[in-house]
Amino acid sequence: MDEPELLIDLLEHIGLLLRTERRRQSATHRLSEVHLAILDYLAHCNRFSNTPLAVSTYLGITKGTISQSIKLLESKGLIKKETDKDDRRVIHLSLTRKGSAITRSRPAANWRKALQRLDNDDLRHATQVLRQLLDQLQKENGYKTFMQCRSCRHLLANEAGAYRCGLTQQPLKPRDLGKICVEHEPGSPGAAESG
Amino acid sequence: MDEPELLIDLLEHIGLLLRTERRRQSATHRLSEVHLAILDYLAHCNRFSNTPLAVSTYLGITKGTISQSIKLLESKGLIKKETDKDDRRVIHLSLTRKGSAITRSRPAANWRKALQRLDNDDLRHATQVLRQLLDQLQKENGYKTFMQCRSCRHLLANEAGAYRCGLTQQPLKPRDLGKICVEHEPGSPGAAESG
DNA sequence: TCTATTAGTTTCGTTTCGATACTATATGAC
DNA sequence: GTCATATAGTATCGAAACGAAACTAATAGA
Incomplete structure (x- = not known):
């Protein structure tokens, strides 16, 4: 196999x-x-x-x-x-x-306990790979990615460090960046990286 | 998060x-x-x-x-x-x-196409991590792992290279090693590695 | 203004589901 | 052997979840 x-x-x-x-x-x-x-x-x-x-x-x-x-x-x-x-x-x-x-x-x-037993770098890497998989599925199938604003290409930051969504033009608080969004599209142009 | x-x-x-x-x-x-x-x-x-x-x-x-x-x-x-x-x-x-x-x-x-777009080493690594997660979930929750005989601690090989299941004592053909088993338990004692 | 589109609801009939009680076979104690 | 217990699978029944389709209401665009 x-x-x-x-x-x-x-x-x-x-x-x-x-x-x-x-x-x-x-x-x-x-x-x-x-x-x-x-x-x-x-x-x-x-x-x-x-x-x-x-x-x-x-x-x-x-x-x-x-x-x-x-x-x-x-x-x-x-x-x-x-x-x-x-x-x-x-x-x-x-x-x-x-x-x-x-x-x-x-x-x-x-489940939390089981995850704690795993190596942190391994987790991070696996997360990254699954994220890529989701991106590809989005490209192939048009599936919605439903990921965090943090990794969305619509995310914008101004020089003052304030965030907003380029699609809805709505302001985003820092804590909003970790929420999943139906409008999420892969790729993060000028914005923060995950972590 | x-x-x-x-x-x-x-x-x-x-x-x-x-x-x-x-x-x-x-x-x-x-x-x-x-x-x-x-x-x-x-x-x-x-x-x-x-x-x-x-x-x-x-x-x-x-x-x-x-x-x-x-x-x-x-x-x-x-x-x-x-x-x-x-x-x-x-x-x-x-x-x-x-x-x-x-x-x-x-x-x-x-889905196949999406997976092909990903790096092979990344896939292998992610697979390995999820396997470990499943092992841990088994330990924590008693969930059945339902993985391949290949990675099961019950798998035995004799000196002639023939495989059998140590639990059921049934012989296993090479192609059987890639099938998932309800009796699977993590850890491979004297047997073949995945890949 | 008219038409098309979109978000959500309602209705209806089908299917699926879990709970429970059941049968048949196997196991273990004695 | 016999009897109790456990296990694999089936049957039955009522509740619920589901998809499909028709529907309402609001919006967008010509």
Whole structure:
């Protein structure tokens, strides 16, 4: 078996384990695995990416289904909706305190422990390679990369060191750079490097 | 955001893309995503691991559900069942020619292409790191590693260069070493290295 | 103003899923 | 041997998740 296929097998398997782990955790909150996935996503995404459409793109399920899940999560008081001020078709989702509490315990402690056992340089390198893989998949397939603003070609910094998004022209705080964005495109022109 | 969490995000996202890609392909065969996942698994696993229980463990869904899926796949002529000769409770599943034809087109061409664009040493290194991650997850969580016999501590070789599994005492052909096994445990004592 | 597009919702029927109870075989104690 | 227990797999049932398609509402562009 060749190396690329081996890597895909590993990615597939680890992906399944992540789902299994999430399923286990979701049971304790009386949620489905997908619902927990939505909460996790909302905890990581920036303010351009917290819409039902972005969620459905990220998770790969249809917007009709997502709409149902969101209704349920809202009824449980885990997320709240807010209409966009500029485009009144758009809805922004955010975690309530209660929803935020659930995501704070993730990723699971045992996964963190397993990662701590690995060499730091190895982790960094593997992360870098997967990032490249995602870039290539974006080029080949048009998949959205959903990565951090930090590595996005739209990220701009002025001479005062303030950041903004070249696409939306919105200002970005330093902490925004670590959030994932539905508009992310690989390559970082004049901006900060990861790390 | 720290490096480990970043890696988990990437693994999560790539796992989702793999599912999305599989879902797209499954539609063309009028199958569900899970059914295609079962076929893929059967194409990769060895003869100790082609049971309904192993499938359900690998995919993380209950055996009752798997039982139904298997019944459906059998009725479509994609897999066939065979009762184990030594333990008549156990059933072995295998792909029919028709089922095998479906898995042969996977992983998808565009994924292969994306991987080819990456540096070979990088791929090898990343593969190695993910393998270690899986080992650690096994230690921490008891997750099954489901890796190739090649890297299993149960693998034995005699002086004639013939392989066998120290757990089942069954002989293993060279091509068996590249198959994934439900009994896999990390660490390779006296046996061949990967590559 | 008219048309096309986009974000999100609703509805409906299908499929999938987990839980539970079940059968059949195997194992181990005695 | 016999009986209890464990294990592999199946059957059944109700809940839910899902995709498809039709729909509403807001926007964009001609």
